[in-house]
Amino acid sequence: MADIKIKMSINQKIEVINHNKKYNCRIQDIKENCFLIDAPFLLLHDTDIEFLISNDDEVFACSSKIIGHKKENNINLSIISMPYSVMKVQRREYYRLTIAEPIKYSSLPLGKHYKSIHNVPAEIFSKLKTSVTIDISGGGVKIITNENIAAGRYVILEMDIGETLDLLAVSIRCEKDENSKQYRVSLKYVKLDNRTRDKIISYIFMKSRELIKANK
Template sequence: MIKVDFAINKKLEILFDEKYYNTNIQDLTEDYIEISIPMSAGQYVPLSKGTIIDVIYYEEENLYTFKSSIIGRKFENIPILIISKPMEIKKIQRRKYVRVPLINTAKYKNLKNQPRTKPSTIDKSEYLKAVLVDLSGGGMKVRVSEEIKTNDFILVDLTVNNENILIVGQAKRIVKDDQGRFLCGLSFESLDGITQEKIIRYIFQLMREQMKKN
């Protein structure tokens, strides 16, 4: 079994009624974990004793998922929910490199050897269509019709939670498929922290949605 060093004040997310709710660890014993009762729209989420919940635990850049059950409640300055410690834990790889498959439309411009080209100088008509095949905090895979060469810098315009984000990636691996299209693995070489965090949050959102389906 994977061992996890649970710690007070660390973040958790619990799945209840098809939704994830934020909470954190308030106290620990050998047998159970005490967490703050999650809230929704100003009301405590109605979790009753014996309810089985799915939990995501955040530890540095790693994620762990496990099932737990509600043992009870108590009040110590704030309402506390007592949940059982997990019998089985699954580890999700370091979050920067978690790669989530998806099929989304995107636009791109091949900057070739000029990665510092300002997007504002590019006319919208210069963008070509692409299909986003997968995404991680460190790179993405796109399918395009135009030939791209290894080490070309590609400016990709993609939509993340209804927000358009422009990212420059360098082509590291290119495979031509049977239909003459090019599947390109792009590596983010100079992604700013704010944009990367937006992508990581989006990836976690997609992962949670996939977990619910499974």
């Protein structure tokens, strides 16, 4: 059971992430060791599930397990274990996972602004450099570079989350590490569609579970 306690109530809305998609569900019943939600999609038995739940002004990202199914009043219900992992989330900024993962990037010419990744000239993608992440979230990523990518400069990213994502981002902060002489660049995604964002969030949940299991 998670150390952080969350409040649940019948008819409370939760956002379930399943197969890189997000669904709005409601809690239909609460038991001592589980709760039931309406499930207009297939949730396989004995698989992990991630969901977001709000308590007052706070939002929590939770991991649970599907432990059964039933039908009541012609409503398909999934039986969910109480969360084994709970993380507080700032929804505006999304949950930020500290992790070192390979990533490729290329800074775009100064003064060039692009509305989406599809507007970036193809030749830019041949200039990708290899870097490593410091942290990843559904709203952006922080990477280490050997160059100063000043705030306001646009960057393209190639991120591997089990599939390759080409992303457009803009630097919002660049700090020099005086010891390594490298730069820590905070990047915010630009015009990221919800489906791609949900894929990144699902990947973050998966990596979080792996880290939790590895540290047990």
